[in-house]
Amino acid sequence: xxxxxxxxxxxxxxxxxxxxxxxxxxxxxxxxxxxxxxxxxxxxxxxxxxxxxxxxxxxxxxxxxxxxxxxxxxxxxxxxxxxxxxxxxxxxxxxxxxxxxxxxxxxxxxxxxxxxxxxxxxxxxxxxxxxxxxxxxxxxxxxxxxxxxxxxxxxxxxxxxxxxxxxxxxxxxxxxxxxxxxxxxxxxxxxxxxxxxxxxxxxxxxxxxxxxxxxxxxxxxxxxxxxxxxxxxxxx
Amino acid sequence: xxxxxxxxxxxxxxxxxxxxxxxxxxxxxxxxxxxxxxxxxxxxxxxxxxxxxxxxxxxxxxxxxxxxxxxxxxxxxxxxxxxxxxxxxxxxxxxxxxxxxxxxxxxxxxxxxxxxxxxxxxxxxxxxxxxxxxxxxxxxxxxxxxxxxxxxxxxxxxxxxxxxxxxxxxxxxxxxxxxxxxxxxxxxxxxxxxxxxxxxxxxxxxxxxxxxxxxxxxxxxxxxxxxxxxxxxxxx
Numbered sequence: 406x407x408x409x410x411x412x413x414x415x416x417x418x419x420x421x422x423x424x425x426x427x428x429x430x431x432x433x434x435x436x437x438x439x440x441x442x443x444x445x446x447x448x449x450x451x452x453x454x455x456x457x458x459x460x461x462x463x464x465x466x467x468x469x470x471x472x473x474x475x476x477x478x479x480x481x482x483x484x485x486x487x488x489x490x491x492x493x494x495x496x497x498x499x500x501x502x503x504x505x506x507x508x509x510x511x512x513x514x515x516x517x518x519x520x521x522x523x524x525x526x527x528x529x530x531x532x533x534x535x536x537x538x539x540x541x542x543x544x545x546x547x548x549x550x551x552x553x554x555x556x557x558x559x560x561x562x563x564x565x566x567x568x569x570x571x572x573x574x575x576x577x578x579x580x581x582x583x584x585x586x587x588x589x590x591x592x593x594x595x596x597x598x599x600x601x602x603x604x605x606x607x608x609x610x611x612x613x614x615x616x617x618x619x620x621x622x623x624x625x626x627x628x629x630x631x632x633x634x635x636x637x638x639x640x641x
Numbered sequence: 642x643x644x645x646x647x648x649x650x651x652x653x654x655x656x657x658x659x660x661x662x663x664x665x666x667x668x669x670x671x672x673x674x675x676x677x678x679x680x681x682x683x684x685x686x687x688x689x690x691x692x693x694x695x696x697x698x699x700x701x702x703x704x705x706x707x708x709x710x711x712x713x714x715x716x717x718x719x720x721x722x723x724x725x726x727x728x729x730x731x732x733x734x735x736x737x738x739x740x741x742x743x744x745x746x747x748x749x750x751x752x753x754x755x756x757x758x759x760x761x762x763x764x765x766x767x768x769x770x771x772x773x774x775x776x777x778x779x780x781x782x783x784x785x786x787x788x789x790x791x792x793x794x795x796x797x798x799x800x801x802x803x804x805x806x807x808x809x810x811x812x813x814x815x816x817x818x819x820x821x822x823x824x825x826x827x828x829x830x831x832x833x834x835x836x837x838x839x840x841x842x843x844x845x846x847x848x849x850x851x852x853x854x855x856x857x858x859x860x861x862x863x864x865x866x867x868x869x870x871x872x873x874x875x876x877x
Contacts, residue, residue, distance in 0.1 A: 554654060602818060
């Protein structure tokens, strides 16, 4: 039987899919899922994604590292923000980190019923594609988007995954075809391609251009973060 | 001030936009908005889009033409279905038609608060673009999609509109950029491009390939249908 390879362009559309019949890949390239991949690669014991700073604060008694950021600045009293540069081995090895991320957390929450929920980014692109090829399951690539709407960077990454899987016998939906065609358009210089987006201007205004370049590196890592209860841990 | 040119990829995303600050173009290429453009061009006095066959039936006492179709067949007792070939001058001139269309009606309903709601299709592409250029308003292109999800044919048409407007000083959102890039990919042979979609297989199974070819004709008409209360009439 042919398995489906579907792309969900924003979390708002998740209810249109039977997530319980899919392995779900959560995608939030700038910057949540990139930082999560990097942190798990660098030996973080677990990463707990939460929506609100108050919720993050609630984990303080547990002795976890707390990551909270607003408008590109680390919130006073927190250990660090959402930059992947905060997720180096020196900082996170053996630690549990609580990470505030609005778009990514909502996508995760709505995907909980899936057969498995894993985390993708350009950093672990080939690792996650190779793993997906071995699963013999329907696959749903969930773009976290921006404030519930479509964004190009998450869609381009979904298209990069489709690129690696499309000759493995999956049936693609229209969104998977579109994501892959957009990836074809942008793949020769993704950084340059994304510069024309309004989102890019917004991120530039936040002064996180170095983060953006970091998040667009392909195959820097091989760890696959997987959801285990409320925690993201390394897939064994 | 720069006006926005935004693309709403499915009706589910309409609430994310301030429709009251936009002129909205409703897009349902296969086949509702194509048939509506063709019918208004051919002298239909008005077209009333409704969701359900029962609702359509309710208009029988008014003496209107009733168009209802399920699975590619005209419903027994109705005048015709959704094929654009039913909307010729001989059949519709001077008449009011009540048309059942699930995707398109929902998109219209959710866009009612807009500054103006007009109907677009490849048939009236340049006419609607030329009119939009004169409006000095924010523009939202609403893809009716398929069962609330993304589809390629509506998105490609949105990209064709963006193509004609993008050098007129609008600010594009990510979805408008994506739609335009997809249009660039498919524009040389839209019919061939759409053949790779699963939706295309579904439509083929319905035996409406001639309708599809008809709906992909560019600039066959110049009339712009506009929403006036619950009726679509010709923009004067």
